[in-house]
Amino acid sequence: xxxxxxxxxxxxxxxxxxxxxxxxxxxxxxxxxxxxxxxxxxxxxxxxxxxxxxxxxxxxxxxxxxxxxxxxxxxxxxxxxxxxxxxxxxxxxxxxxxxxxxxxxxxxxxxxxxxxxxxxxxxxxxxxxxxxxxxxxxxxxxxxxxxxxxxxxxxxxxxxxxxxxxxxxxxxxxxxxxxxxxxxxxxxxxxxxxxxxxxxxxxxxxxxxxxxxxxxxxxxxxxxxxxxxxxxxxxxxxxxxxxxxxxxxxxxxxxxxxxxxxxxxxxxxxxxxxxxxxxxxxxxxxxxxxxxxxxxxxxxxxxxxxxxxxxxxxxxxxxxxxxxxxxxxxxxxxxxxxxxxxxxxxxxxxxxxxxxxxxxxxxxxxxxxxxxxxxxxxxxxxxxxxxxxxxxxxxxxxxxxxxxxxxxxxxxxxxxxxxxxxxxxxxxxxxxxxxxxxxxxxxxxxxxxxxxxxxxxxxxxxxxxxxxxxxxxxxxxxxxxxxxxxxxxxxxxxxxxxxxxxxxxxxxxxxxxxxxxxxxxxxxxxxxxxxxxxxxxxxxxxxxxxxxxxxxxxxxxxxxxxxxxxxxxxxxxxxxxxxxxxxxxxxxxxxxxxxxxxxxxxxxxxxxxxxxxxxxxxxxxxxxxxxxxxxxxxxxxxxxxxxxxxxxxxxxxxxxxxxxxxxxxxxxxxxxxxxxxxxxxxxxxxxxxxxxxxxxxxxxxxxxxxxxxxxxxxxxxxxxxxxxxxxxxxxxxxxxxxxxxxxxxxxxxxxxxxxxxxxxxxxxxxxxxxxxxxxxxxxxxxxxxxxxxxxxxxxxxxxxxxxxxxxxxxxxxxxxxxxx
Numbered sequence: 121x122x123x124x125x126x127x128x129x130x131x132x133x134x135x136x137x138x139x140x141x142x143x144x145x146x147x148x149x150x151x152x153x154x155x156x157x158x159x160x161x162x163x164x165x166x167x168x169x170x171x172x173x174x175x176x177x178x179x180x181x182x183x184x185x186x187x188x189x190x191x192x193x194x195x196x197x198x199x200x201x202x203x204x205x206x207x208x209x210x211x212x213x214x215x216x217x218x219x220x221x222x223x224x225x226x227x228x229x230x231x232x233x234x235x236x237x238x239x240x241x242x243x244x245x246x247x248x249x250x251x252x253x254x255x256x257x258x259x260x261x262x263x264x265x266x267x268x269x270x271x272x273x274x275x276x277x278x279x280x281x282x283x284x285x286x287x288x289x290x291x292x293x294x295x296x297x298x299x300x301x302x303x304x305x306x307x308x309x310x311x312x313x314x315x316x317x318x319x320x321x322x323x324x325x326x327x328x329x330x331x332x333x334x335x336x337x338x339x340x341x342x343x344x345x346x347x348x349x350x351x352x353x354x355x356x357x358x359x360x361x362x363x364x365x366x367x368x369x370x371x372x373x374x375x376x377x378x379x380x381x382x383x384x385x386x387x388x389x390x391x392x393x394x395x396x397x398x399x400x401x402x403x404x405x406x407x408x409x410x411x412x413x414x415x416x417x418x419x420x421x422x423x424x425x426x427x428x429x430x431x432x433x434x435x436x437x438x439x440x441x442x443x444x445x446x447x448x449x450x451x452x453x454x455x456x457x458x459x460x461x462x463x464x465x466x467x468x469x470x471x472x473x474x475x476x477x478x479x480x481x482x483x484x485x486x487x488x489x490x491x492x493x494x495x496x497x498x499x500x501x502x503x504x505x506x507x508x509x510x511x512x513x514x515x516x517x518x519x520x521x522x523x524x525x526x527x528x529x530x531x532x533x534x535x536x537x538x539x540x541x542x543x544x545x546x547x548x549x550x551x552x553x554x555x556x557x558x559x560x561x562x563x564x565x566x567x568x569x570x571x572x573x574x575x576x577x578x579x580x581x582x583x584x585x586x587x588x589x590x591x592x593x594x595x596x597x598x599x600x601x602x603x604x605x606x607x608x609x610x611x612x613x614x615x616x617x618x619x620x621x622x623x624x625x626x627x628x629x630x631x632x633x634x635x636x637x638x639x640x641x642x643x644x645x646x647x648x649x650x651x652x653x654x655x656x657x658x659x660x661x662x663x664x665x666x667x668x669x670x671x672x673x674x675x676x677x678x679x680x681x682x683x684x685x686x687x688x689x690x691x692x693x694x695x696x697x698x699x700x701x702x703x704x705x706x707x708x709x710x711x712x713x714x715x716x717x718x719x720x721x722x723x724x725x726x727x728x729x730x731x732x733x734x735x736x737x738x739x740x741x742x743x744x745x746x747x748x749x750x751x752x753x754x755x756x757x758x759x760x761x762x763x764x765x766x767x768x769x770x771x772x773x774x775x776x777x778x779x780x781x782x783x784x785x786x787x788x789x790x791x792x793x794x795x796x797x798x799x800x801x802x803x804x805x806x807x808x809x810x811x812x813x814x815x816x817x818x819x820x821x822x823x824x825x826x827x828x829x830x831x832x833x834x835x836x837x838x839x840x841x842x843x844x845x846x847x848x849x850x851x852x853x854x855x856x857x858x859x860x861x862x863x864x865x866x867x868x869x870x871x872x873x874x875x876x877x878x879x880x881x882x883x884x885x886x887x888x889x890x891x892x893x894x895x896x897x898x899x900x901x902x903x904x905x906x907x908x909x910x911x912x913x914x915x916x917x918x919x920x921x922x923x924x925x926x927x928x929x930x931x932x933x934x935x936x937x938x939x940x
Contacts, residue, residue, distance in 0.1 A: 121373070121375055121376045122413060123376070123379070123411075123412040124376065124378045124412060124414075125378075125403075125406060125415070126379075126380040126414075126415050126417060127189075127191065127365075127381055127403070128193075128231075128294055128341065128380060128382040129168075129186075129191070129192045129193075129382075129383060129385035129387070130192075130233075130271055130382065130383070130385055131165065131384075131385030132194070132198060132237060132384070132385070133157055133160060133197075133201075134551035134562050134565065135236060135546065135565070136155060136157060137197075137201075138568075138617065138644075139543060139546070139568050139569050139572035140617070140618060140645075141645055141744060142674065143644045143645070144157060145744065145746055151836070152835050152838075152839040157198070157201050157205070158206075160386060160390050161205075161206050161209060162879070163390045164385065164389035164390040165209055165213075165385075166209045167388075167389045167881060168185075168187060168388055168389060168396045168399075169185055169209055169213065170183045170185060170885050171185070171186050171399065171400035172184075172400070173400055173401055173404055177919070179914075179917055179918055179920075180884060180916075180919060181919045183884075183885060184400040184403075185212065185216045185219075186399055186400055187212070187213050187216035187217070187220075187229065188216040188219050188220050188223070189407075190229060190399070190403070191229050191269075192229055192230060192231070193230065193231040193270075193271040194213065194230070194385075195236075195237060196235050196236070196254070196259070197235075197237075199213075199258070199262060213230075214262060214263060214264075216229065217230040218263075221265075224416050224418070224419040225422060225423075227416055227417075227418030227419040227422065228265060228418070229416045230259070230267070231268070231269040231294075231417075232255045232256055232258075232259035232269070232270040232271070232290070233259075233271045233273070234251040234252055234255045234272060234273055235251045235258065235503075236546050236548075236549050237273040237274075237549050237550045237551065238545060238549065239274060239276045239437070239444055239548070239550050240272060240273065240276055240277070240278070240281040240284075241276050241277065241278035241280075241281060241434075241435045241444050242276075242447055242448060242470070245280060245284070247548070248280065249284050249287075249500065250500050252270065252284050252285060254500075254506075255270060256288055256290075257503045257507070261507050261508075266289065267290065268292065268417070268418045269290065269291060269292045269294070269417055270285055270290045270293055271293065271294065272295075273550050274437040274438060274440075274444075274447075274550055275295050275299065275382075276435075276437035276438075276444050276550075277299060277434075277435075278432075278435050279331065279434060282330055282432070283330050283331070283334070285336060286330065286332075286334045286335070286336050287334075291336065291418075291421070292325070292339060292417055293336065293338060293339075294338075294339045294341060294380075294382055295338055295432070295438070296343060296382075296436075297315075297341065298343070298433070298436065299432055299436045299438075300315045300318070300320040300338075300340050300430050300431075300433065301315060301430070301431045302314045302430070303315060303326065305428050306427055306428060306429050310429065320430070322342045322343075322378075322379075323368070323369070323370075323373060323377035323378050324375060324377070324426070325337050325338070325420070325424060325425070325426040326340065326426055326428050326430035327426040327428070327429050327430070328432060329429060337426055338432070339378070339417055341381050341382040342368050342379065342380065345364055345365065345368060346382055348364060349387060350383045350384065353392075355388070355394075355395040355398040357398065358402045358405065359401065359402070359405055361398050361401075362403075362405045362411075365379055365381070365402065365412075366379070366406070366412065369412070375424070376423070376424050378420050378424070379412065380417075440453050441453065446554065447466070447470070447550055448467060448553070449466055450463040450464045450466060450467070454556045455555055455556050457556060458557070458599070461556050461557065461599040462599060464597070465558040465596035465598065466553050468606070469552070469563070469566075469567075469593070469606060470553070471592060472592035472596070472606070475588070476544070476547075476570060476573065476574070476585065476589050479588070480540060480585070483580070484537055484541060487533070487537055487580060488534065488537045488538075490523065491522060491523060491526060491533065491534045491537075492521045492522060493521055493523055495537075497521075498538065499538060501517065501521070502517070502541075504516075505535075506542070509673055509674065514676075528676070531676055532676050532677050533580065535674065535676055536576050536579060536580055536675050537576075539572075539675060540576040540577055543570070543572040543573040543576070544569075544570075546566075546569040547567070547569035548566070549562075549566055549569070551563075551565070551566075552565065552566030552567075557598065557599055557600070558599070558605075558606060558609065559598050559603045559609055564609060564613050564614075567606065567609060567610055567614055568617065570614075571610065571614040571617070571618060572618075574586045590607045590610060591607075593606035593610060594606060594607035619744075621670045621677065621678070621679035621681070622670075622679065622681065622697045623738070624643055624646045624670050625670050625683055625697040626683070626695050626697045626742050627742065627747065628641060628668060628670070628683070629664065629666070629683035629685040630693055630738065630739075630740065630751070631643075631747050631751060632664070633664050633687055633693075634754055637650055637653050637655065637664070644744065645672060645674050646671065646673065647670075647671045648668050649668060650666060651667040651668060651669060652666055652667040652706070653665075653666035653667075654666065654710060654714075656714070656717055656718075658717070660688070661686065661688055661689065661722065662687045663684075663687070663713065663717050663725065664683075664684070664686075665685075665709060665714075666683055667680070667700055667706060668681055669681070680699065680700040681698065681699060681700055682697070682700050682706050682709060682732075683695065683696065683697045684709060684732065684733070686717075686722070686729075688722065690755055691740055691752065692739075693739050693740050694726060694737055694739060695729075695737060695738045695742070696732065696733025696737050696738070697738065698732065698733050698734070698736075705732075712728045712731075712732075713725060740752065740755075764802060767795050767799050767802075768799055770795050771795050771799040774792060777792075778796060779824075779827065782827045782829065788828065796830050797831055800821060800828075800832075801830075801832060801836075803821055804818070804821050804822075804825075804832070805833075805836065805837060807821065808841045808844055809840050809843070809844055810844075812863075813848075815866060815869065818873065822873055822874065822875070825875075826875070832875070832876070834875075837874070837876065838874075838876050838877065838878050838879065842878050842879045842880070844867065845864075845867050845868065845878065845880070845883055846883055848860075848863055848864050848867045849864050849883045851863070851864075852887075852890065853886060856890075856901070857905075858904060858905045858908070861905050861908035862908055864908075864912055868912060868915035869915070871915060880916055883916060884917065884918065887912060888918055891909075891913060891920065910924060
């Protein structure tokens with residue numbers, strides 16, 4: 121009988137978007153990356169699209185797409201971010217699924233996922249259905265085919281969730297072994313046998329017959345091997361990993377066995393550095409030695425239909441020993457990082473959200489019923505608008521759903537209703553309960569989604585919802601006395617983050633004073649159309665008055681606004697925004713501001729703003745975080761230049777003394793150490809990011825760093841140098857000239873000089889592809905260029921034997937075996 125291996129990876133990140141901006145703002149904890157999605161992409165999602173397989177000499181002999189050889193699912197919210205922010209990796213994932221269908225009898229590797237990682241057994245039937253439908257539609261839009269399987273968030277399952285999967289055409293899902301209750305052989309005489317301690321045989325498919333009379337196939341992954349991959353260091357060696365997978369087979373079984381495991385996809389590269397290489401090697405080792413057939417669930421199921429029936433243990437998951445209690449009670453499951461902390465806050469948080477959801481459903485149905493034929497169906501199909509917010513997409517949606525030709529105002533109301541429902545589901549994202557503390561970023565995120573749903577509810581139905589929600593939320597208490605309770609968190613973190621059209625206008629007014637006012641601008645999920653504008657400057661002071669129409673691309677709500685802004689220099693900015701009240705009012709604002717400004721009376725300008733904007737003013741703190749950082753950097757530039765000059769003067773004045781202290785291994789005084797660290801890190805950053813790398817200068821700086829035992833900003837410098845190396849290397853893709861080869865070779869010579877590792881993933885990929893054309897290259901390159909080509913390959917850690925042989929005899933050698 122045949123032996124099959126399938127490795128499933130669940131790739132997912134908690135959604136981190138600001139609910140009002142529909143974008144992720146800068147996360148300092150992800151330094152030197154902008155945010156954690158970007159960081160995990162660099163550490164995991166990208167490497168798995170091009171994993172390295174090393175030869176006996178430790179050099180890269182093959183670059184291998186793991187996505188083309190494993191079963192996988194990606195969270196839809198993560199793919200949405202990746203489509204915009206990491207399009208090349210996103211496309212590699214889609215291409216790998218298409219190629220896997222060609223390898224595996226028409227069955228692609230990708231599985232769908234319930235939309236925003238809601239724990240389905242804790243959801244009502246309506247939310248279960250919408251989550252599954254949205255996950256399927258998102259999958260179809262991206263992968264261009266219908267999904268056969270769907271991953272349940274946290275593998276959390278109940279019978280009703282399986283019914284919903286089947287109703288939507290899903291054929292199978294994957295569960296943990298302890299989620300099987302009892303099994304029996306299909307056909308006459310099959311007797312139920314209880315499954316004790318997760319001891320179900322994982323090497324076959326199981327049929328689960330549902331109360332409705334329908335059925336779904338379930339796969340139960342191998343628990344011990346999955347745990348070894350995730351938590352026991354099995355990824356430290358690729359061949360050991362392969363052998364452990366093979367150990368799951370048994371000669372005593374007389375069927376075609378499926379050895380399969382399931383883990384978080386981030387295990388391969390993010391949680392375990394170079395884990396993607398161990399995965400690639402294990403798969404390559406098994407395939408090249410014909411030890412088993414690599415497959416996916418769809419192909420295996422087609423060839424080996426279920427012969428046994430199973431009943432599940434209702435309300436269970438893969439990551440909570442108590443079923444699904446981790447997402448609603450203090451069950452004892454936590455990270456283990458904070459002994460003594462309690463998760464009693466989980467229950468009141470869920471209760472508060474449940475009451476909010478239930479309280480919003482009836483008014484949604486009543487209000488939506490006046491605009492949309494079937495409010496429930498409209499919500500299910502709203503995913504098509506989420507995936508494509510263009511006007512033609514909206515027109516198609518409303519043409520199908522509306523009860524009558526909706527006016528512009530009615531469309532806005534309908535979209536607000538649907539967005540309220542979207543955020544009422546996003547607030548159940550499982551990560552909000554998974555960790556230890558109420559004030560953790562994941563939990564604050566779900567409270568932010570609740571805040572957006574409440575804001576929309578207030579716009580639609582008036583006051584009443586928020587205070588009731590906050591009274592319930594106050595019952596959730598933090599482990600930290602200074603944090604307080606859920607209500608305190610809402611008032612401190614959610615209310616200040618809430619955005620309306622006027623605050624978008626304030627952001628536009630302030631940011632544009634620094635960047636220039638464009639007729640049409642885009643600010644995250646908003647469009648700005650400038651109608652009128654006047655700007656004046658005198659010395660360090662600048663001022664502007666204008667009128668702009670702000671429009672949400674999500675709800676289509678718009679506001680005609682008037683703004684005034686003044687910058688006194690440094691960080692002192694004052695702005696006001698109001699709804700446009702007619703040309704007469706605008707002219708009064710313009711003329712009064714002009715008169716006060718030209719008179720040199722700044723206090724008078726502020727009094728004009730107080731008068732026209734009802735004392736409601738904005739400043740740099742009002743800017744959205746990324747723009748705030750960017751503009752503060754502009755404001756600080758002169759200050760930092762002054763500080764840089766001062767530090768450099770101190771450093772240069774005392775350089776000989778510091779050099780002497782270093783030579784006798786005496787510690788530098790604190791003030792001199794801080795000065796040296798600032799100056800040398802600054803100089804290295806500038807040297808690494810320049811258009812031309814000055815190797816001599818960099819070498820001198822590194823020598824000083826070593827001699828004076830200076831602490832470097834390793835992550836930041838490595839990040840900058842990586843970007844420069846990639847930029848120089850990319851020139852070769854269009855021009856394989858001696859000049860470009862020489863520049864790239866010289867840039868890579870820095871790798872042996874710097875006291876830190878540099879991520880060469882992009883450069884290696886590019887050059888590996890170049891070397892695949894080795895037999896043709898020697899004919900068009902000089903001997904000097906060929907030598908640079910070989911040197912570059914060796915510096916990048918690539919096997920260059922193919923090219924060397926092509927240079928010598930225009931032949932291709934036998935491939936060298938890979939090693940773990």
